[in-house]
Amino acid sequence: MENWGRKYVAPISMASLPRQTVRALFIGNIAGEASKAFLDMDSLAGHLIMAGGSGAGKTTAAMIIAEECLMRDVAVLVLDVSKRWSNFKEKCASENMLKAYQRFGMESSRSFAAEETEIPGDDTHISISDFIESGALHFFNLGKMDKEQYNAFVRKSAQELISASGKRTKRLHTLVIIDDAYKLSPRFGGDAIATLEEARFHLKGSGIGLVLVTHSLTDFAPFGLGSVRTEIWFRTSQAEDFERARKRFGPEYAACLSNLRTGEGMVANLDFNYGRPWFVEFRPLLHKP
Numbered sequence: 001m002e003n004w005g006r007k008y009v010a011p012i013s014m015a016s017l018p019r020q021t022v023r024a025l026f027i028g029n030i031a032g033e034a035s036k037a038f039l040d041m042d043s044l045a046g047h048l049i050m051a052g053g054s055g056a057g058k059t060t061a062a063m064i065i066a067e068e069c070l071m072r073d074v075a076v077l078v079l080d081v082s083k084r085w086s087n088f089k090e091k092c093a094s095e096n097m098l099k100a101y102q103r104f105g106m107e108s109s110r111s112f113a114a115e116e117t118e119i120p121g122d123d124t125h126i127s128i129s130d131f132i133e134s135g136a137l138h139f140f141n142l143g144k145m146d147k148e149q150y151n152a153f154v155r156k157s158a159q160e161l162i163s164a165s166g167k168r169t170k171r172l173h174t175l176v177i178i179d180d181a182y183k184l185s186p187r188f189g190g191d192a193i194a195t196l197e198e199a200r201f202h203l204k205g206s207g208i209g210l211v212l213v214t215h216s217l218t219d220f221a222p223f224g225l226g227s228v229r230t231e232i233w234f235r236t237s238q239a240e241d242f243e244r245a246r247k248r249f250g251p252e253y254a255a256c257l258s259n260l261r262t263g264e265g266m267v268a269n270l271d272f273n274y275g276r277p278w279f280v281e282f283r284p285l286l287h288k289p
Contacts, residue, residue: 008032008279009252016273018043023171025068027061029104031264031279036105039065041072043229043269044209045172047200050265051217051241052234057263059084060289061232061282062177062213066137069175070112076137077128079154080179085139088114090288097284104283112137112287119153121145128157129164132174147189154184154192158199165206173207181212185219193220200227216241231268233277235260253277 008031018024024038050058066076078085092109113136119126121144131138142150184190200210218240236257245254256266268277
């Protein structure tokens with residue numbers, strides 16, 4: 001990719017990045033390199049936070065991770081207030097995405113086992129732990145809930161996951177994705193943060209991973225600072241995120257955040273690349289966008 005060395009920080013220790021194994025997720029290409037990018041699936045049991053501005057590609061990246069987990073028989077539960085997660089049962093037919101398949105070494109689109117439950121605002125009796133099914137996605141559409149009901153449902157669901165965590169294991173078997181998670185932050189009038197932090201702590205070593213998709217890593221300061229194993233940063237204009245990246249990784253990494261294109265992310269996991277972030281161009285979707 002063009003502008004390597006100006007847009008991205010190099011060099012990257014390719015040997016220390018996640019490698020292709022049966023437990024590795026193919027998420028795209030290493031930005032600026034002719035190499036595939038992988039994410040260690042079991043690292044997601046240590047949780048993931050994805051942050052960036054609107055239209056930066058974070059929800060699509062979360063869907064790519066969900067697709068890869070489904071193909072490895074992981075159960076995926078999604079909580080969101082929009083219809084963006086409704087199309088997993090249909091193959092991708094987008095010409096733009098299909099044209100990009102060759103560049104990522106992809107051959108054909110596919111559909112996935114998926115179901116949707118639309119939950120009325122006054123109905124919180126549903127237990128999401130009852131919907132855990134290996135290799136299948138269940139989308140809980142919370143669009144009819146107001147902010148208070150939405151936060152209450154997430155708090156209840158987090159407690160249910162804690163109760164269902166059971167046997168200790170380092171192998172991911174269930175992934176729980178909360179899109180538009182900023183609605184749970186005190187910065188936006190939410191109050192589910194304490195329960196999410198409790199879930200993060202108790203789910204460690206349970207094989208259940210949490211994924212928060214939000215606007216800024218500072219939306220969940222207690223949850224996101226040093227307690228989540230993997231972070232993926234997308235293009236942002238948030239001064240707090242620039243400052244956090246500068247303090248943690250250095251000014252050269254912070255400077256990259258405003259230059260990332262849609263679908264590019266800076267991945268950080270202290271277990272890889274000697275603790276330094278690396279840059280990924282995420283692959284196209286397999287299901288209908």
